[in-house]
Amino acid sequence: MxxxxxxxxxxxxxxxxxxxxxxxxxxxxxxxxxxxxxxxxxxxxxxxxxxxxxxxxxxRQPVPQRLCDAVQALGSEAVVRPERGVRAGRRRRAAMVVLAIAATVLGVMITLPGLERRGRDTPASLLAATGPLPASLNDTLDRLPSGEVGHLTLAAREVEVLPLASYDEAGVVCREFDLKVPAASGESLRGVACRDANRWVLRSTPESMPKPALGDGYETAAGGGELAPRLGLHRPLSGEEERRLMARGWR
Amino acid sequence: MTMDFKTELTALLPRLRRFALVRTGSLDAADDLVQAACERAWVARDTWKPGTRMDSWMFTIMQNLHIDEIRTAATHGIRESAETLEVVPDQRWSQGMEAGLALEQVARIMKQLPESMRVVLALVPIEGLTYQEAADVLGVPVGTVMSRLARARSELMRRLQAGAGEAGWVAT
Structure with a gap:
């Protein structure tokens, strides 16, 4: 052979x-x-x-301290890792896309200086637009811990969702989150949704956030809230509290 | 369970870094990949059973993450793939490795091999998984792993010997 x-x-x-x-x-x-x-x-x-x-x-090389710290911090204080690959640029386009999606998905009308006005952007129309979230976003908020980036399709577009913090105050459970189109970096939208009849219902008007909220550094879950306080939500849950609440189906 | 999980994960970090280094080609990228994998693992920790192999489970998570990132880069028109790794010299690649010329050559050639070959080389000869365990990580039949692995090892040695001929030394 x-x-x-x-x-x-x-x-x-x-x-x-x-x-x-x-x-x-x-x-x-x-x-x-x-x-x-x-x-x-x-x-x-x-x-x-x-x-x-x-x-x-x-x-035999020492493991970088940041990796050891990241493992120890899992579940306690959500960490958003720096995203690789896509970084600077295309902010204007990002804003356009994010806003277009927000308008389509959340049924809201938003405008920014320099961007095309879309329909009636009065506070009344914004408030009227709040309501139940699309199923994919609803499910993502159901299962995704704060600080974790979730990927889903909304209005036929790939969208990233970053829950920032959860609240359990005054008898209502709410989550604050950012919405972003990963095809470009920069702007994202921030919203607050609260539990109502076992689903997430948009409570706040989503607001455009000119400062990068996803993928550009580290941000704690609790540190994200700028919208929630306006709704009377002042104490973000710890990672452990959030996990327990999530395990109970947010009840 | 939580402490067990984190303790085991921490103990595994050196191997996760090595796997990620072979996959990504640089230690910086490797550390990013490991951290992302740990975060994803935490979310999915209920699917890991204490007492079973965490290394294979983590390699699967890292493999899926790495593929996601390559796809994302491709979607965005960013060439952060094997082709880029081939031509970008990275001094850190060989950090910590033995100074022997043959070993540096091995590391250099690894960077030039296609993605499909690098991953089987990382899983089986380097990380010590069986053919079947590697097949489970990659979600392919065991025969596919064996044929890719045999080709990858032949190719590695062929290039090594070709390089040795040029450099005037012979790998043994």
Whole structure:
């Protein structure tokens, strides 16, 4: 038999000690008779050894403190990690897209200086627009801890949702969240939704947030609230409190 | 359960960094990936059973995250993929590795291999998973893992020997 009679997969499995005994015995016999097969097996063994040696020392390097801290902080104080890849630029476009989606999804009319006015942007129309959230956003708020970024589709667009904080005050459970289109960075929308009949209902008018709220640094869940206080919500739940409330179905 | 989870996760960090380094090509990117994976793992911690292998579970999370990020980068027209890694020299890649020329060559060649080859090399020879465990992490048949792995190891050694010939030394 020659190397042509043995697949590389079988010879590799032999080199890795992953062949069953009868098959291993047959390969061993073939090896004795054919140096080419033996050389092939040696090649597989050498590759494994070199890879382990090359990457083994990484294990002995100290783990950066920020990683250890991040693990310890899990669940207590939500951390938003810096997003890789997409960063600066396209802010104006981001604002346009976010606002367009907000108008479509949440049924609100919003305007910013320099942007196209969209319909009646009176406070009355904004208030009238509050109400139950779309199912995908509702489900995301149901299960996503504050500080975690969720991805969903709204109005046929990929949207990122970042719950900022949860509140359980004056007999009502609310969550403050940011809404952003990841296709561009910069502006996002902030809203507050509260539990009503086992679903999330938009309470505040979403507001455009000119300062980056997602992906541009670290922000604590509790630190996000600028809208909630206007609704009488002053004490964001801790990560643990939020987790317990979430586990009880926000009741 | 919470303390067990965090303790086990912390103990695993060096290996998660190594896996991420092989996957991403730089320690900075590796640390970002590890942190993101830990955050995702925390959300999904109820799906991990204490007493079972956390390493395979975390590798699966990291693999999915890494694919997500490559897709996101592609969507945004950003070339943060294997092709970029090939041509961008990164001194930190070889930090902490043995100074031997052969080992530096291994690290360099790893960066040039396609994504599909790097991940099987990371999981099986480097992290010590079985073929079946690697197949479970990647969600592909075990035969696919074996054929990719055999090709990847052959290719690694072929390039290593070609490089050795040019440099005037021979890998043994």
């Amino acid at each position: 020659s190397t042509h009679d043995w697949s590389d997969e079988v010879l590799m499995a032999y080199a890795d000690g992953a062949l069953h005994a009868p098959d291993a015995a047959r390969v061993r016999e073939a090896t004795a008779a054919d140096p080419e097969i033996a050389a092939r097996i040696d090649m597989f063994r050498a590759s494994g050894r070199l890879l382990r040696e090359a990457f083994g020392p990484v294990l």
